[in-house]
Amino acid sequence: MSTRTKAETIADDAGIPHDTPPEPAEPESWEDMVPLGSRRNLPAFPAEAFAPWLGDMVTAVAEETQTPVDISSSLALGALATAAGGKVVVRVRGSWVEPTNLFIAAVAEPGTRKSAVFRAFTTPLYTAEKALNAESKERRREAEILRIKLEEADKDARAKAKTGSTTALAEAVDAAGALEKAEAEMPAEVQLIAKNVTPEECSSLLAEQGGRLSALSAEGDLFDIICGRYSNGVPALSPFLEGHAGDVLKINRRGRSEYVEAPALTIGVCIQPTVLTFIAEKPRLRGQGLLARFLYSVPDDYVGYRKSEPDLVSDEVRKDYETKMKALVMSLAAWDSPFTLNLAEGARKLVIEFMDEIEPKLRSNGGELQNLRDWASKLTGAAVRIAGLLHLAQHLEDGYQGEITEDTMRSAIGVGRYYAEHAMAAFGSMREAPSLDLARQVVAWLGKQPQEKRDSFTQRDVHRGMQSTFAAAADIAPILTTLEAHGYIRRLPAPARSPKGGRAKSPEFAVHIDLFKTADTNDTTG
Numbered sequence: 001m002s003t004r005t006k007a008e009t010i011a012d013d014a015g016i017p018h019d020t021p022p023e024p025a026e027p028e029s030w031e032d033m034v035p036l037g038s039r040r041n042l043p044a045f046p047a048e049a050f051a052p053w054l055g056d057m058v059t060a061v062a063e064e065t066q067t068p069v070d071i072s073s074s075l076a077l078g079a080l081a082t083a084a085g086g087k088v089v090v091r092v093r094g095s096w097v098e099p100t101n102l103f104i105a106a107v108a109e110p111g112t113r114k115s116a117v118f119r120a121f122t123t124p125l126y127t128a129e130k131a132l133n134a135e136s137k138e139r140r141r142e143a144e145i146l147r148i149k150l151e152e153a154d155k156d157a158r159a160k161a162k163t164g165s166t167t168a169l170a171e172a173v174d175a176a177g178a179l180e181k182a183e184a185e186m187p188a189e190v191q192l193i194a195k196n197v198t199p200e201e202c203s204s205l206l207a208e209q210g211g212r213l214s215a216l217s218a219e220g221d222l223f224d225i226i227c228g229r230y231s232n233g234v235p236a237l238s239p240f241l242e243g244h245a246g247d248v249l250k251i252n253r254r255g256r257s258e259y260v261e262a263p264a265l266t267i268g269v270c271i272q273p274t275v276l277t278f279i280a281e282k283p284r285l286r287g288q289g290l291l292a293r294f295l296y297s298v299p300d301d302y303v304g305y306r307k308s309e310p311d312l313v314s315d316e317v318r319k320d321y322e323t324k325m326k327a328l329v330m331s332l333a334a335w336d337s338p339f340t341l342n343l344a345e346g347a348r349k350l351v352i353e354f355m356d357e358i359e360p361k362l363r364s365n366g367g368e369l370q371n372l373r374d375w376a377s378k379l380t381g382a383a384v385r386i387a388g389l390l391h392l393a394q395h396l397e398d399g400y401q402g403e404i405t406e407d408t409m410r411s412a413i414g415v416g417r418y419y420a421e422h423a424m425a426a427f428g429s430m431r432e433a434p435s436l437d438l439a440r441q442v443v444a445w446l447g448k449q450p451q452e453k454r455d456s457f458t459q460r461d462v463h464r465g466m467q468s469t470f471a472a473a474a475d476i477a478p479i480l481t482t483l484e485a486h487g488y489i490r491r492l493p494a495p496a497r498s499p500k501g502g503r504a505k506s507p508e509f510a511v512h513i514d515l516f517k518t519a520d521t522n523d524t525t526g
Contacts, residue, residue, distance in 0.1 A: 075104075078266060086099070099264050223275055
């Protein structure tokens with residue numbers, strides 16, 4: 001009868017000598033936990049993605065104002081989108097075409113000098129707006145003279161029509177039609193930028209400005225207006241939703257209607273952290289997709305760490321930026337219809353790879369981005385839009401002639417990954433208060449469990465143990481995501497599915513080795 005132990009039998013099968021014990025597996029390291037209510041350090045905006053003339057301005061403004069480079073970079077993208085929106089589209093493949101307007105929201109505390117950053121990046125936009133109006137002044141004057149003449153002709157024709165003559169009636173109809181056409185074709189004064197527009201003003205300006213408009217503001221009042229400040233608390237989202245996607249915008253009002261075939265609305269705002277909480281209380285904003293259209297930046301707070309005498313933006317850098325941004329606006333404004341940028345084959349492959357990278361993260365059974373499916377589903381399209389803007393900044397004079405290169409697309413995807421990290425922080429802040437309270441309750445529950453569940457547990461374990469708190473197992477997923485984001489737990493790899501099928505195993509998590517080292521769990525949960 002064999003006297004070998006089970007361990008020796010396994011060792012024999014594996015070819016390991018009995019006197020050489022197997023090497024212990026290296027324990028997977030844990031990073032320090034971030035107290036609930038805090039967030040991990042987020043990546044800084046990859047400003048190297050910009051063309052030198054724009055990247056130099058971004059870093060110089062950030063230094064002079066002592067603000068994170070994230071704010072300058074986001075506003076630089078907003079300035080490019082103001083120039084290109086409605087004038088340029090990017091074709092990926094087939095009918096997949098992305099416009100080049102963006103919705104951007106940078107989160108900044110009060111007193112962070114964001115107004116100075118706004119002024120630095122919007123100055124050439126306002127200069128270009130003024131120049132465009134100067135160019136069209138004579139055209140508007142001629143149109144006004146024609147309108148006055150047609151108004152007089154219409155008045156005379158109406159008077160003659162009172163005689164009842166068939167000829168006079170026909171002439172009156174023709175005169176009225178000519179006047180109506182002239183009034184409809186009256187060139188409006190150019191307005192590239194609005195600040196805080198109501199939904200009604202937004203749709204009217206889009207119609208008046210040929211479908212393009214940019215709403216840029218150093219404050220977050222725009223969200224308050226969208227949420228219904230002037231409409232009895234009822235959000236009116238249509239011009240903002242269609243304005244981002246480029247879908248037909250048709251507004252019918254008493255006495256008039258507005259129709260925009262392909263609107264291109266850009267929004268660039270700085271909002272205070274409290275605004276995130278405010279908009280989180282408006283579920284319709286997310287339910288109808290508005291919040292999913294924004295690229296969020298949640299930079300570090302520099303207040304308390306700023307230099308008293310930082311380096312100033314040099315005259316050379318500022319002039320170079322202002323000259324080139326104005327030239328870009330002016331050159332693109334000349335296009336009556338948008339031109340199409342195409343992707344080089346290598347760039348197109350990167351887009352497909354990025355889509356394949358994101359898709360598994362959207363899965364409802366534990367995907368990293370499952371709680372941001374609405375937002376993350378638009379991330380590839382946003383990266384394509386950004387690639388178009390980066391391309392235009394790199395090729396100011398002949399951008400319409402060349403393809404978007406693989407390198408440019410790679411840079412744009414890097415920017416997209418940056419916004420993905422920051423979006424998780426932004427949406428986390430929106431639901432922070434209730435999630436953090438529930439997260440603390442889960443930690444307290446774990447602390448009362450046997451040692452084996454203190455080391456690892458499944459989502460189903462929590463549901464069974466906290467049914468009075470979580471009515472459905474699915475309610476637990478975002479709370480566990482919060483704990484994972486703060487480093488308290490780590491999702492373990494899912495086991496292979498049985499070839500026989502059956503229900504998938506509940507997601508399993510390892511618990512941070514230091515979570516229960518202190519007797520008082522309140523010290524850990526923050």
